[in-house]
Amino acid sequence: MSTFNTGWYLIxxxxRHERKxxxxxxxxxVECFFPTCKSVRQWNDRKKTIELPLFPSYVFVKLSSIEExxxxxxxxxxxxxxxxxKQFARMEEHQIAQIQMVAQHGEDVRVSxxxxxxxxxxxxxxxxxxxLSCEVVHVDQMKKILVRVDLLQRNILIRFKPEYLSVMHDVATARTF
Incomplete structure (x- = not known):
């Protein structure tokens, strides 16, 4: 690595070592991003809400120096x-920001x-x-918003309220996933 490019990389x-x-x-x-989603698990005697990794075994890191x-x-x-x-995978800042928004504010988030x-x-x-612009797809006979994460070859699916959506008229003003 002769010249270092500052940005978001993927480790x-x-x-199950992501948090460590x-x-x-x-x-x-070192600035890190580890997206999680909430999941309800049922045992014989109780239900519990736990946080699971959105992308198991992956951690996003923003590196600014070769030492980091x-x-x-x-x-x-x-x-x-x-x-x-020979190239290290990098993600753009806007992609990380959008995944952060989806992980933080999305309802019924899952990765497929x-x-x-x-x-x-x-x-x-x-x-x-x-x-944000999005795609609407049918999954399990329900409409869901689809966010494509090409780098990881994964799709994030989110339940949505139909009244929150409108047809895209001006592509230039919409922020894309």
Whole structure:
């Protein structure tokens, strides 16, 4: 790596070590993003809401120096940075911001590896995700918003209220996923 490019990179972790990796990176003031979603689990005697990783075994890190890059490789629980050939996978700032919004404000969020055909392009007009463009697809006989995360080859599906959507007229003003 001759010249370092500041930005968001993706660390692959050992199974169920994401929180450990994040806490170690934060000790060294490395900015991290570990999206989670809430899930209700039922046992024989009770129900409990737990937080599960939105992308298991992945942690997003914003690196600003080569030292932070090398430290991220040596953190206990991290297996290395995601690569495509010789290039390290990077995500744009706006993509991270949109995943953060969806993880924080989305209802009934889940991640899918399924391949979906292109859905109707709409714009969210109300609520915390207003102004974002999206696709609407049918999943399990329900309409859901689809957010594509091409880097991870995953789709985020979100339940929505139909009154929050309108047909996309001006592509330039809508923020895209």
């Amino acid at each position: 692959y972790t050992m199974p 990796v994040v806490s170690q990176l934060k000790e060294y003031d 890059f090398y430290y991220g490789q040596q953190v206990s629980g991290a297996t290395g940075y995601v690569r495509f050939g 590896k399924e391949t979906f055909s292109t859905g109707q392009k709409l714009v969210i007009t109300k609520g915390p995700l207003s102004g």
